[in-house]
Amino acid sequence: MERLTVGIFNDCFPPVIDGVANVAVNYAKSIQQNHGTAVVATPWYPKVKDDYPFHVIRYPSVHINKKLGYRAGYPFDPLAFNHLKKMNMDIIHVHCPFSSTVLARMIRRSLKIPVVFTYHTKYDIDIENQISSDRLRNASIRFILNNINACDEIWVVSKGAGKNLESLGCTREYLIMDNGTDFNKGKASEKEIIRLRKLYGLDEHTPVFLYVGRMMWYKGIRLILDGLKMVKALGYPFIMFFVGDGLHRKEIEEYAKKRGLTKECIFTGAIMDREQLRAYYSLARLFLFPSTFDTNGIVVNEAAACFCPSLLIAESCAAEKIVHDKTGILIEEDCAKLARAVIFACDHPSFIGRIGERAAEEIYLPWEDAVKKAYNRYQIIVENYQWGQKTNRKYPFRS
Secondary structure (H helix, E strand, O other): OOOOEEEEEOOOOOOOOOHHHHHHHHHHHHHHHHOOEEEEEEEOOOOOOOOOOOEEEEEOEEEEEOOOOEEEEOOOOHHHHHHHHOOOOOEEEEOOOOHHHHHHHHHHHHHOOOEEEEEOOOHHHHHHHHOOOHHHHHHHHHHHHHHHHOOOEEEEOOHHHHHHHHHOOOOOOOEEOOOOEOOOOOOOOHHHHHHHHHHHOOOOOOOEEEEEOOOOHHHOHHHHHHHHHHHHHOOOOOEEEEEOOOOOHHHHHHHHHHOOOOOOEEEEEOOOOHHHHHHHHHHOOEEEOOOOOOOOOHHHHHHHHOOOOEEEEOOOHHHOOOOEOOOEEEEOOOHHHHHHHHHHHHHOHHHHHHHHHHHHHHOOOEHHHHHHHHHHHHHHHHHHHHHHHHHOOOOOOOO
8 A cells, every 4th residue: 555645634733622633633643653644734822842753734823712722723824835845745634624724725736636624513503603693604604615615525424414514505425434532442440440539539339420522512511411400309329520621611510500410510621631531431330422513422432442331312423323222322302311311320330331341342443443444545535636637637526
């Protein structure tokens, strides 16, 4: 197999912590370690140190929202552009339809290389939450679609993500490419789990539940808290960990207090150490992720790696590969249904444990396998693009 130099372009990258930044890091790591050469292009952040086994090229950026913690990249910087040109990339894989795709299109025009785009996020929901003007919303959607349609091949991370992309007006064909996890299969060490219990004063009998992700209302967190209030009202003891940070964290903590869940709910903030995070998954009996926003839910794969089954909303993107009562728990989007599922988990730990074991066997996907599939597709895209250049044909790609 030919060794390729692959550009991984994304608008967010550590120190930003979110699902797509996680994807970009792991694509670059796996390509560099197992296949070819990775080159990451991403906006600059203050005091950032890029200590990676692959190239990271930063371009200028400005704050767009200090509360969200994201910066908008300026893709027209000539220094970064020239630096990227010298990397002799064979293909660019872009993961965000904003400045990253603008930059990728400029590099493509100069180097005559293909660009593949992965659609990760329901941008219409983000835009609706952040922009009040209908005119600006429509303009933003048009900008996104123009960038996506300009790419040579489109990937999505789930069937639901593809349907969402179609709902925005995209008529292009696309492929489904699953995301993986950097967790090896297996729980954290017993020593680490005991350390975590001691840290929070937890006994071995109280059921522990877990949420990992951005602290945003549209991730289904209100449903979790309303359901847990019912569980507590029926006299069931439990501990609920919320791992993550985000715009609505303060509101969510206040709502938990109003629901009378101050003692039961522990908000840890973001946890960057992956082995520490593994301990939380390993401690939990059930991972609560009732999000209808997420297009893939890498966290569900992380939980499965640690033999922790997930509770998900039936027919959500995150639930596409889950079989109810076999590899996870599926419920309707209703807090009473969530409460009943949590109570069942409290009363039937052995049954829930078996679901976790089957999740580890049947839905766990390491990044090595996911990126290998993507890299094989890169080879085809590059060959087809070069054929198109030689024959002066635009099919099957757009110029």
